[in-house]
Amino acid sequence: MQTREPVGGARPTSKDVARAAGVSQATVSLVLGDKWRGRVSERTAGLVRQTAVDLGYRPNLAARNLRLGRTRTALLVVPALTNEFFARVYAGAAAVAEEHGFGVVLYPSPEGVGPAKDPFASARAALDGVIASSMAAGALDAIRGTDLPLVMLDSDPADPASAAHVNLDIADGMRQVTDHLLGLGHRRFVHLASAVPSWTFEVRARALDAVLRDVPGVSLRTVPAPLDVSGARAAAGQALSVTGPRPTALICDDDIIAAGACKAVRRLGLRVPEDVSVTGFDDLALATALEPELTTVSLPAERVGEAGMSALLSVLEGRAPEPGDLPVTLVGRGSTGPARG
Structure with missing residues (x-):
């Protein structure tokens, strides 16, 4: 299909599109306003869209918005x-x-x-x-x-x-983390829980508790952690330094908290994951910048x-x-x- 610019090089209008496509202006408005389904054939809609592209037509959004009241x-x-x-x-x-x-x-x-x-x-x-x-x-x-x-x-x-x-499906993400660690033989857990009050972090805590409460021989301790590397490192350091059996896995609400946890493990002369496993949540770019790279839940x-x-x-x-x-x-x-x- 051959099209041409309006006379004088003026900005093309919906009238120009209608004329070039051989349809009415109402049809052009329906198609370009994405309201054509059930009112205009798919073939005609495609013709109008292609004609608009060929002419370089751009809708006047300001005028259309005034008409729509939006x-x-x-x-x-x-x-x-x-x-x-x-x-x-x-x-x-x-x-x-x-x-x-x-x-x-x-x-x-x-x-x-x-x-x-x-x-x-x-x-x-x-x-x-x-x-x-x-x-x-x-x-x-x-x-x-x-x-x-x-x-x-x-x-x-x-x-x-x-x-x-x-x-x-945050709860399922936490279930996947917990099942993974249980499968690796972990039974002593610390949950480094975000100190930020939010529904999404509450879901993580509930899901973790629901999975572990009926598993024999499991211990779970929750430690609040700030949502920054330095604060999380301090919280993880305290969790790892308590008397009694050391936790073998730190389950973190966020990759940033997990980064702080990894630093805490190393500062205590321990190794990740040989001495302590660490998991995150989010799968930020940070997760692959850490060494070793972080096991985490990828969120789309x-x-x-x-x-x-x-x-x-x-x-x-x-x-x-x-x-x-x-x-x-x-x-x-x-x-x-x-x-x-």
């Missing part, structure tokens, strides 16, 4: 961009948003975790909805009860204030962002978001081995 903007609230996981969540959300003509505004909590200043006071009218991590839930008080739809990531599905939830961060944005689009269009938790996978590496003795 800004086509979502706010993503995360604890901090210094954490690789949330940067990847943003990348996934932004990719889906771009496909649907949406933008994503990122709001990281200034403190990294917990409560944050209200980002909504001046921006509420400029948003269509909010996607938020449960770790930044303190920043959301300002919109609960408003008409802005809220999609929560990795959060309590019983929360009635949320329009939708996107969760990872980009998929979390994609599913969060898709869920928000579904809510805005009056459709039910896709149900079900996203699967996670244990990645076995060199930081775990058979229990000594």
